Amino acid sequence: MTRGHSLGTSVAHLDEYASAETPIGRIDPRAKLLTTIAFLVAVASFGRYQVLSLVPLALYPIALIALGDVPSGSLLWRLLLVSPFALLIGAFNPLLDHTPLGTFGPVHVTGGWASFASIMLRFVLSVSAALLLVATTGFDAVCAALARLGVPRILVVQLLFMHRYLFVLVEEVSRTSRAFALRSPDRSRPSMRVAGTLLGQILLRTLERAQRVHSAMICRGFDGEVRLRRELRWRAADTAFVACWSAFFLLVRSHDLTRWLGTAISGAIG
Amino acid sequence: MHMSDALVSPLVAASAWAASSVVSVLSARALKRDPDDRRVPLMGVLGAFVFAAQMVNFTIPGTGSSGHLGGGLLLAILLGPPAAFLVMVSVLTVQALFFADGGLLALGCNIFNLGFFPSFVAFPLVFLPLAGQRPSRSRLALAAVLASVVGLQLGAFAVVLETRLSGLSSLPFGTFLLLMQPIHLAIGVVEGLVTAAAVIFVRDARPDLVPFGQATSPLAFRPIGRLGGNVLLTAALLAGVVSWFASGKPDGLEWSIDHAQHQGGVRPPESALHSFFSGLQSRTGILSDGTERASESWPAVSPRGSLAGLAGAGLTLGLAILIGFGIRAVRRGASSNPARSLE
Numbered sequence: 001m002t003r004g005h006s007l008g009t010s011v012a013h014l015d016e017y018a019s020a021e022t023p024i025g026r027i028d029p030r031a032k033l034l035t036t037i038a039f040l041v042a043v044a045s046f047g048r049y050q051v052l053s054l055v056p057l058a059l060y061p062i063a064l065i066a067l068g069d070v071p072s073g074s075l076l077w078r079l080l081l082v083s084p085f086a087l088l089i090g091a092f093n094p095l096l097d098h099t100p101l102g103t104f105g106p107v108h109v110t111g112g113w114a115s116f117a118s119i120m121l122r123f124v125l126s127v128s129a130a131l132l133l134v135a136t137t138g139f140d141a142v143c144a145a146l147a148r149l150g151v152p153r154i155l156v157v158q159l160l161f162m163h164r165y166l167f168v169l170v171e172e173v174s175r176t177s178r179a180f181a182l183r184s185p186d187r188s189r190p191s192m193r194v195a196g197t198l199l200g201q202i203l204l205r206t207l208e209r210a211q212r213v214h215s216a217m218i219c220r221g222f223d224g225e226v227r228l229r230r231e232l233r234w235r236a237a238d239t240a241f242v243a244c245w246s247a248f249f250l251l252v253r254s255h256d257l258t259r260w261l262g263t264a265i266s267g268a269i270g
Numbered sequence: 271m272h273m274s275d276a277l278v279s280p281l282v283a284a285s286a287w288a289a290s291s292v293v294s295v296l297s298a299r300a301l302k303r304d305p306d307d308r309r310v311p312l313m314g315v316l317g318a319f320v321f322a323a324q325m326v327n328f329t330i331p332g333t334g335s336s337g338h339l340g341g342g343l344l345l346a347i348l349l350g351p352p353a354a355f356l357v358m359v360s361v362l363t364v365q366a367l368f369f370a371d372g373g374l375l376a377l378g379c380n381i382f383n384l385g386f387f388p389s390f391v392a393f394p395l396v397f398l399p400l401a402g403q404r405p406s407r408s409r410l411a412l413a414a415v416l417a418s419v420v421g422l423q424l425g426a427f428a429v430v431l432e433t434r435l436s437g438l439s440s441l442p443f444g445t446f447l448l449l450m451q452p453i454h455l456a457i458g459v460v461e462g463l464v465t466a467a468a469v470i471f472v473r474d475a476r477p478d479l480v481p482f483g484q485a486t487s488p489l490a491f492r493p494i495g496r497l498g499g500n501v502l503l504t505a506a507l508l509a510g511v512v513s514w515f516a517s518g519k520p521d522g523l524e525w526s527i528d529h530a531q532h533q534g535g536v537r538p539p540e541s542a543l544h545s546f547f548s549g550l551q552s553r554t555g556i557l558s559d560g561t562e563r564a565s566e567s568w569p570a571v572s573p574r575g576s577l578a579g580l581a582g583a584g585l586t587l588g589l590a591i592l593i594g595f596g597i598r599a600v601r602r603g604a605s606s607n608p609a610r611s612l613e
Contacts, residue, residue, distance in 0.1 A: 014368055023601075036374065037374070040275065040373075040374055040375045041280055041375070043275075043375075044275065044278065044279060044280045044283060044375055045280050048437065048438050051583075052583040055583045055586045055587050055590075056586045056590070058586075058587055058590050059589075059590040059593065062590045062591055062593065062594040063590075063593065063594060063597065065594060066593075066594040066595070066596075066597035066598045066601075067597055067601070078369075089274070089277055089433065089439045089441060090276065090277075090438075090439065092439065092440055092441045093439065093440045096440035096441065096442070097440040112440060115438065115440065118438075119276045119277065119438060119439075120276070122275065122276040123274065123275065123276035126275035126276065126373050126374070126375060127275065127373060129374075130275075130366060130367055130373055130374045131367075131368070133367065133374075134367045134368060139367070142367070151294075152294060152295055152298030152299075153298070154298040154301055154302065154356060155294060155298060155356055155359060155360065157310060157314075158313050158314060158317065158356055158357065158359075158360045159360045159363060159364070160314075161310065161311065161313065161314020161315070161317070162313075162314045162315075162317035162318050162321075162357075162360045162361070162364065163364065164314070165314055165315050165317075165318035166318045166321055166322070166364075168318065169315070169318040169319050169321065169322035170318075170321070170322045170325065172322065173322040173323065173325045173326060174325075176326075177325070177326065189327050189328055189329045190326070190328045190329070191328060191329050191331070192328050192329065192330060192331060192460065192463060192464060192467075193467065194328070195326055195328030195339075195464060195467075196463070196464050196466075196467020196468055196470075196471065197467065197471055198326055199323055199326060199339055199464065199467070199468040199471075200467060200468040200469075200470070200471025200472050200475075201471065202319065202322070202323060202326075203319060203323075203344075203468050203471070203472050204471070204472050204475055204476060204479070206315050206316060206318075206319040207312075207315075207316075207348075207472065207476070207479045208476075208479075209315055210308075210311045210312040210314075210315040210316070211308075213311040213314075213315065214307070214308050214310075214311045214312070217307075217310075217311060218307075222307065223307070224305055224307035224310075226310060257586060258583045258586050261585050261586055261589075262581045262583070262585065265581055265585055266581060
């Protein structure tokens with residue numbers, strides 16, 4: 001049940017960095033959301049064999065880490081924890097695609113290895129961009145941006161409520177798991193039948209909690225409408241943020257900066 | 271079973287995003303037409319429940335592997351299609367943002383695969399007709415198993431289709447499909463049984479909390495709206511569940527890929543659909559990808575050119591990291607002087 005524990009604690013930690021007063025923290029959440037989307041589209045738009053020309057895009061996550069005071073170690077650790085779906089699918093490419101592409105000294109590069117490397121690089125870039133969006137913005141601010149960008153209110157309220165009760169429910173599950181472990185020291189995991197009962201027990205407590213939360217909301221004057229109060233101010237710096245980064249992504253997409261830099265350096269040496 | 275950003279092309283991602291957005295807006299509208307202020311905290315807490323419930327790993331008999339609840343079908347039974355779909359959207363969004371499960375670009379695909387199919391297809395079309403108003407235990411279990419199997423099969427098929435249309439993986443369509451569908455059949459059975467066990471447990475303890483036969487229950491599924499609303503809302507209940515079948519042991523999807531490895535396989539002829547989308551992609555300029563010839567995009571075929579490319583990549587990355595350190599150093603130095611511009 002280790003995944004669960006890391007689940008609870010990592011949700012808490014990722015959000016914490018956002019409160020810091022940093023240049024990135026002051027940027028409007030909408031600007032960061034739009035730039036993240038532009039970045040993801042830029043990453044995904046590269047061809048399947050393109051590896052090296054993707055590298056300059058790493059400037060964006062690196063700049064965000066530096067400007068947002070995000071601890072890069074915990075970010076890297078999180079990348080490693082991520083579900084290995086992309087890695088597993090990508091790992092087939094070297095086995096299946098033998099298109100010759102070139103040689104590095106004695107090493108022959110096939111299309112399979114190139115596309116595998118490309119998938120890995122895309123994975124690192126897009127995953128770190130998503131994590132950095134939350135780490136530098138905070139979940140509440142991301143939700144405020146979503147609401148202002150036209151996402152249905154019900155969905156935004158749902159995201160906020162769910163995030164708020166995540167930790168409560170994770171603790172509930174931890175207590176239930178501990179109770180199971182104390183009563184079944186010889187088993188590492190419950191059987192399917194027992195799991196159904198455990199989950200039913202947790203579900204029962206969840207439903208009762210929802211009733212209590214609702215009563216508490218009524219006591220505080222809840223009338224069926226959740227009011228989101230968060231002022232967002234779009235400044236010139238936000239426009240500049242979106243514009244400069246989008247221009248950079250377009251530049252990387254349209255010009256092979258890596259090759260240009262590589263040719264320049266090998267020309268200077270040789 | 272989450273689709274990943276690294277495997278999806280912009281065109282496929284955009285289509286899935288569009289489809290998921292439309293369903294989200296329609297679901298939100300349906301809930302608005304049928305206001306119930308108890309639903310706000312209920313949906314929020316159940317979303318957190320689905321998250322937390324995935325921490326409970328259990329042994330799957332006869333396989334030596336372990337699994338956990340997905341949650342989509344359970345949500346649909348408790349909340350009805352539109353609300354269940356929106357809860358799945360929130361669960362998948364938080365997973366994408368905090369854990370990078372799937373990623374933001376592939377979120378549209380994941381919402382569709384894990385949210386739409388269980389909520390709007392498996393629940394209304396399979397679970398409800400089979401379970402009826404006051405199902406017995408065995409009938410409830412049967413309906414839950416069949417509904418989660420249907421939801422998962424559709425979801426797994428969608429993953430294969432999306433991966434193939436994106437063109438980044440070399441995995442042959444047929445092999446991928448043959449591995450994904452059977453493993454998700456097994457996952458569906460397990461998911462259905464555990465869902466039924468949890469629902470039966472709650473129904474026995476607090477019949478008032480489970481919708482069956484309780485028209486007044488806040489949880490009761492009420493068909494809302496007419497025309498399009500009917501189709502959508504009736505469909506949404508059962509799905510998001512399927513994919514989180516991971517724990518210490520390989521996930522269903524990883525397992526099937528693991529086995530595909532031993533079969534090798536020949537690349538099947540490109541399907542007409544795929545060539546259509548490839549053509550579309552290459553015509554859309556910057557959005558084109560996955561279909562380029564190798565020689566166009568690899569830096570150079572000559573050894574010298576390749577080395578230059580590699581050196582350039584190292585240099586670029588080094589430069590980017592240097593800029594990062596530079597920003598940090600400058601900010602530390604100027605920490606007393608906070609008004610620095612960003613770009």
